[in-house]
Amino acid sequence: MSSTRTTADVALEAYRLGKRYGRRPSAALDDCSFRLPAGRVSALVGPNGAGKSTLLALAAGLLRPTSGTLTVLGGAPGEARDRVAYLSQDKPLHPQLTIAETLRLGAELNPGRWDAAHAASLVEQGSLDPATKIRRLSGGQRTRVALALALGKRPDLMLLDEPMADLDPLARHEMMGTLMADAAERGTTVLMSSHIVAELTDACDHLLLLGDGRIRLGGGIDDLLTAHSLVTGRGTPADLAPHTVVESRASGRGLTALIRRDGPVDSGWEVQEPSLEELLLAHLRAPGAPALITPGTAVSVEVTA
Numbered sequence: 564m565s566s567t568r569t570t571a572d573v574a575l576e577a578y579r580l581g582k583r584y585g586r587r588p589s590a591a592l593d594d595c596s597f598r599l600p601a602g603r604v605s606a607l608v609g610p611n612g613a614g615k616s617t618l619l620a621l622a623a624g625l626l627r628p629t630s631g632t633l634t635v636l637g638g639a640p641g642e643a644r645d646r647v648a649y650l651s652q653d654k655p656l657h658p659q660l661t662i663a664e665t666l667r668l669g670a671e672l673n674p675g676r677w678d679a680a681h682a683a684s685l686v687e688q689g690s691l692d693p694a695t696k697i698r699r700l701s702g703g704q705r706t707r708v709a710l711a712l713a714l715g716k717r718p719d720l721m722l723l724d725e726p727m728a729d730l731d732p733l734a735r736h737e738m739m740g741t742l743m744a745d746a747a748e749r750g751t752t753v754l755m756s757s758h759i760v761a762e763l764t765d766a767c768d769h770l771l772l773l774g775d776g777r778i779r780l781g782g783g784i785d786d787l788l789t790a791h792s793l794v795t796g797r798g799t800p801a802d803l804a805p806h807t808v809v810e811s812r813a814s815g816r817g818l819t820a821l822i823r824r825d826g827p828v829d830s831g832w833e834v835q836e837p838s839l840e841e842l843l844l845a846h847l848r849a850p851g852a853p854a855l856i857t858p859g860t861a862v863s864v865e866v867t868a
């Protein structure tokens with residue numbers, strides 16, 4: 564190993580990870596390599612079918628890779644199950660149990676880790692009666708109970724698959740605040756898929772953008788934003804050489820392009836730092852743009868070979 568990083572610094576490391584479902588011709592994940600440093604709150608973004616749920620289920624140890632490796636908290640996925648909380652999109656809970664019974668089950672399944680007061684307070688914040696059966700809850704109320712189960716476990720790594728999709732805006736804001744406060748206080752690593760960019764902008768400091776089963780953008784959000792510029796001016800994409808033009812469009816003021824800078828930009832162009840939304844939209848509209856994975860998130864061959 565040539566890296567000075569220890570396994571404790573890295574929550575998740577994928578090396579040439581591949582996952583193919585049955586005999587389907589295209590892989591859900593293909594040659595996917597990245598590293599998620601411990602303590603980061605990372606957004607997992609990508610178009611429908613990009614492989615986000617597949618990656619989260621692999622990390623939770625619920626699926627097995629077809630090729631490559633995935634290391635979770637220094638071991639094989641599933642090995643550190645007691646330190647990992649995974650919330651799938653369908654958030655399975657036992658419909659016949661009450662909320663109180665569900666939380667008791669959480670306590671039994673997580674001996675030594677369970678924070679009953681924390682889980683109960685999350686339920687209380689939603690004005691839910693603990694005696695209510697799960698089957699009588701709305702989708703958003705179930706989400707709250709599922710998040711209480713996940714956070715009550717006091718995990719070191721949270722894998723959340725579109726966790727807030729069915730919460731109302733106020734509940735989403737409040738749950739997100741709780742999640743972020745927990746992560747900040749305890750240094751929890753969070754990997755969270757979402758299509759709601761506003762939700763990610765406030766909460767996340769790290770980004771993994773998946774496309775066609777690979778990482779297209781990976782790194783600290785600030786670093787990724789700094790590496791790009793949104794430029795506007797009278798000119799053509801060819802005039803922007805030597806920069807990499809990720810995406811360009813004709814606009815009222817000539818050409819607007821998102822570029823990855825290679826040196827200073829010619830003074831004829833108006834230059835702005837893109838917002839996270841502008842960065843994501845440009846990459847989603849230009850799936851062929853070259854990938855950028857910043858050093859802390861990239862996996863070098865010597866480290867893993």
Ligand SMILES: Nc1ncnc2c1ncn2[C@@H]1O[C@H](COP(=O)(O)OP(=O)(O)OP(=O)(O)O)[C@@H](O)[C@H]1O
Nearest residue numbers: 584587590591609610611612613614615616617618
């Ligand atoms: N159980 C399965 N059997 C067969 N193919 C599957 C299965 N689950 C996912 N896939 C395929 O794998 C690919 C990746 O799916 P995945 O659900 O991981 O994407 P996603 O990024 O989470 O999508 P979305 O944003 O729509 O939730 C898709 O082409 C999907 O059709």
